[in-house]
Amino acid sequence: MNKNQVNRVLGAILIPEKEIERYHNELGFFKIKFSKETIKEYKDDFDKKLNIPLTKSHSEESFKSYKLSNSFLISENNKSSIPESYKNYPIGTWLVEYTFNDEEEFLNLISSDLTGFSIELEYSITDENGKTYHLKDNFERMNKLSELLSINIFIRGGSTGGVGRNEHGEAHFEIHKKNSLKNIGKIFMPKLSHWNELNFKEKLSIITIEKGEDLPKREKKAFVKWLEKNENENLKRCYNEWNRINKDNNQAILI
Structure with missing residues (x-):
């Protein structure tokens, strides 16, 4: 998570081939990872949508004064210009930047232990028995x-x-x-x-x-x-x- 003095916060949402933990009622906890091509598809779909809420630790409480100011993939062309803390991230990593109008909300965010962003996704996985599950993330259930x-x-x-x-x-x-x-x-x-x-x-x-x-x-x-x-x-x-x-x-x- 990178913060600067003009109330902007930059963070990674998805990193290619990095395992992330998810939960499903039948499967229990499992790990999944995405290719850079799949991440690009998720990013392109996200960019088309408006007013996607930015919530606090996957709760029902959301920030009010923010706007999405950037959404991009790390590439060979832009890697030299991104903050130093992200230069070791692989090509295809999805970064987003939010700008806050309310100073108090911004300070509340940067004083938390937040290390990045995450997003609820829809995807399919196949278990060891060949059964396919079509899943939609629900972070609130993972937290309770x-x-x-x-x-x-x-x-x-x-x-x-x-x-x-x-x-x-x-x-x-x-x-x-x-x-x-x-x-x-x-x-x-x-x-x-x-x-x-x-x-x-x-x-x-x-x-x-x-x-x-x-x-x-x-x-x-x-x-x-x-x-x-x-x-x-x-x-x-x-x-x-x-x-x-x-x-x-x-x-x-x-x-």
Whole structure:
């Protein structure tokens, strides 16, 4: 992500032959990559459309004061004139630039941990059994763990003197039946130091509902990959949320 002093932000959307992670209900998580020819087709289609919203981390919240000021592919002809941070990107990389009229929105964007842009795409893939799937990306579903699984997952908290049931013990996820208030158990949050020592198979083995029915292996894989996404970003967010809502609860162990 490249920023300059006139409220412009330049970033890559797609890089030729670079694997990116996606999710599908039947396939689970999978990786896909695109050729520079396919990327050009997506870019040309994107450029024909107007008013495509620029959203914040694939949420429903969108920026208001921006305009698309450039959309181009890196080529031999323009490579020498692009910012230094993109000169090592391969020919065919798709870059877009947005210009912001609102200084506050611009500062909000550049102060975030944003590293690039992404776009919801339609494409087809064929699995190992020869079955073809016609897919449309839905990033919101990729960001919400409960929507990837057949259960609902919560992080609960409270204060020591609060009214009603409060959480206690080690940090954990509360597990409910899908779209139900019925509590079916808990899954303990792994400590980061231990988590980083485990291989993928070992991580699957600790994603277990305490005294409850075990999750299908496909859902365990989705759970693990969600937790470790972007260098364990989601696991760390869960720690922060547990600590935040249990800071006044001396029955809970902060992590």
